[in-house]
Amino acid sequence: MLSPKRVRLDKPIAAAHKRIFAFLLCVNEERGIRATLRVAGGWVRDVLLGLHSQDIDIAIESPDSRHVSGELFAREVAAYQQTMGMASRTVSVIRVNPELSKHIETATVCVYDTPIEFCALRHDEYTRSDSRIPEVRPATPLEDALRRDFTINALFYNLHTMEVEDYTTGIEDLRRRVLRCPLDPSETFTDDPLRLLRGIRFVGQLGELEFSLDDSVMCCVNKGLLEKVTAKVSRERIGKELVKMLSGPSPERCVDLLLKMGLLQHVLLAELYMKRSQKGKFTAEVERIEYLAPEDTATDGSLASLVALNRTLTPLYSRSDSPLLLSSPSDKLVAVLFLLCLPLYRGTPREQLAERLYALCVNGLKLPLTSYNALRRMIECHKTLLQHRLDMRGITSAGVTDAAKLALFEGLSDLNDKRMVSSAFKIVLSSYLLLEQRSELLGCSDVGAVAGIISDVWSALERESGLLDAMTRPLLLKGDELSKLIPLDPPQIGPALVVLRRYAMLHPQATRDDMIAWLRKEKAAL
Template sequence: MSRKLGVLEDTPNIRRPHQIRKMSTQPATTTIELTRKEAQLKDLLLDTAKYVNNSQPSAQPVILRWAGGWVRDKLLGIESHDIDTAVNTMTGEAFALKICELCEQPEVAEKHRITGADIGSLYKIAKNPDKSKHLETTTIKLFGFDVDFVNLRKETYSEDSRNPQMEFGTAEEDALRRDATVNALFYNLNTSRVEDFTSGLKDMGAKLIRTPLEPFQTFMDDPLRVLRLVRFASRLGFRIDHAAEECMADVKVLDVLKLKISRERVGVELEKMLKGKDPRRSLQYINDLGLYHTVFTDPTKPSMPLPDLSRWHNVYECLSYLFSSQTHGSISRVLVPTKEVSYYAWTLSALAPWELADEPEHKGKGKPPPPLITLAAREGIKAPNKLCDVVTAAHRNKADIFALKTAVVQKESYINERDRFGMAIRHWDARGSHWQLQVLFSLLVEAMQRWEVTSTSSKNNDDFLSEWQSFIDHLRELDVMDAPSMKKLIDGTQLAKALGIKPGKWMTGALEVCVAWQLRHPKATDPSGAVEEVNKRRKELDIPPS
């Protein structure tokens, strides 16, 4: 069966005979033991295939395969709730609609023990060839799994065009067009066997990430595969094939990755890396393969300066060390308390080189543009607004954070002024939230110059971290860690009433005076002292007479 799905306006897998590695026509096989829920899903899908086959007895029978990541993870003993299902004779959407149709029959629901919560909504994700999104997929939530449905496919092309057509294909043809051999495995639901057309099982045993076909053209077809291979190598602890590494660093590949792939898709891949098992290794790959300026950039600004990466490795090595030595009250435990914040921390470490880049001079009137580091986050990886706010605040508050940290280390006379430190923390948090991450960012920026990457304990590293540990310990001793959420003894309405005047612009500064007074008097429960402080400073605060 060969039915065209439509012409893709892009540069997919164009293969010439000499580019295709010799593959066995008979796949290597093995088996997978299914869980109860997986077996329940398999039975429903096979009954749906039978339902389709009975309705069109003269047509080629439907054969179903679970593909890619689920197969790989099951063989590695990793739990997976995302299952890609490949269909040989019909589109994924058409097959998914047949599932919904079949499940409306009461006897089917009873046979497969289907409850209302077992079948979710069906939705379709359209392809976008202009951004190398070639696959149109249909997804349903089934028995707790996110099940994607797509037809098996191959790519054909004419001699005068690099834009091929996508057609229904065989399992082998589908396997050859995937990003890595370990992701090109199938589990045949009809035979209950794993099918391997690309030596994926052998590469899995060797812990090797390799492309099924010639790597340069593989990456030119879909440059996002460069980042996907980095992600899989980091997540699985595998090494990338040397030939693939050389092509991943090719300037032609990097150019199409920068200009052809949507920055949202780049950001998604990076987020998966930094939320994955080994973020440090992902960043090391990006550094070693020369991918940094392609990923962390604004492609609409070709004149954007390039940050110096010569000491960037110090940053992610330092952060990795901090996470590996967590104890009660340690730097990472205090500054990075949750998993979400951990992802933010790794993102800040990735962006750190931009902090040392020369900011362009702002000329003329109007609001100055965002700092370069914010542009790299917002436009390079399409970081969410919340994360961009943290990045901007970390950049703008760095000098203030350094100053207070230095004061503590040098034991300046004012370091026990609780209001000075508490108000500073409130200021950092108000401008971007996550003030602890802003402190961590300042530490990582300093690590670029002071951290020493060494296999043994370094006195310089110990001295460097002890300074920051002292700063954090001092904040805890002052009991100002929760200063941003401190409950105020008096609000604006109460203050205006106590002063006998109407609320006005003066109120913001006056309330800051009240908060500072409260920080100096942590046991106070009566705000009268704060009101008195404001009264004394009426002229300074531009408060009108009563």
């Protein structure tokens, strides 16, 4: 067997993890198991990068005398804990379940309150070209390393020798900040196309470290591989990877790669053309799929606008000094999806918008309804600002014109929901500014300058008393009082209160008597 490259860790191991490893070695010896224990994958990668990781996966190399499965070792751990008078721990076993993409049995048990996953070394062999479900057999460390997606995830930390073992080029690739497959990437991704999406996610996940995909990965993507992604990987699995990408540290890098490879066009944009069946249910049938080049403007420039919006605004969701900083992953997901979908839906009639967005978000990406509703409302808000011809030149440090206030009020009404994404209106206004009025800023590499412009606009709005909170601030008149002042049927009270809020927004100093006088004067319009 090929000997690995062995190195000592040059980064300290957390004391809690040292304690866990010592305990596992004790179990291995005291229970007479005699297996070789290695930490595999992400923990090794992260420790070498100086990152904190709680994701400890133990790969078990069985002794010659018998096969030691993950479940067997986990149960030995639990039994040893009991003999030592420690708290009783449950062993959780995940059986092979191809439908859930679980191709080998794993077992998890807590050691010192940290969940540890155990799995025997394995070799995956894909015997059917139309399936990503492999045949699995026990393996050597080399075989286990070669079956992994990327070399930086194929590293082992041997608990016995306390050395990192590299059977591929993982250590060098970590140094070069590159994601490379242990085998030919065409073979790796053809066997399991989901790995291509995972590679893009890793680039975003390790964004601050400036990782990139190796040229061999970029060059292997073609129409045939794209078709395998949709043929062999369920939309649920694709959706989960997209959610992790778009809500991660560097979603703009992920989107850029998805576009360059054609994956976004093939997977995400195709969902925009899903249609209803005769029974009113969404189906996977697609009316139209366009294979678009990354900068193609064949669809009235919408894809080019998508690229530019992503490159300009998405980085601002993660910058600590940005007016658009989002701390919640779910908020960031909706905000990034908004920038991806807005150029494509800008011209969609309102009566079709909900249906198409539902097809994408709920049926396609399996997002929660709250995310779908937030995205729909944000796009409707943008369309409202466009419909009311909001002129951003009416928002200056000297004040905000009444015409701009009225348009802003209508947009705010679209976002009047307690479950709305934080900074939703600020995000919509920013996209409106770039897409509709300051197109020279689209694709601007100086995102700091764009952030400054957005901050100036928002500061001007914040200085206007009663504007940004026009839909939520308490009114001086209640609904029951309103019906006593002017003759209104119950269904008319809600719309009348909106009209009253509009008046209060334009006249923030108005008293209760001023409102009553205005209502009596304008009651015919109500």
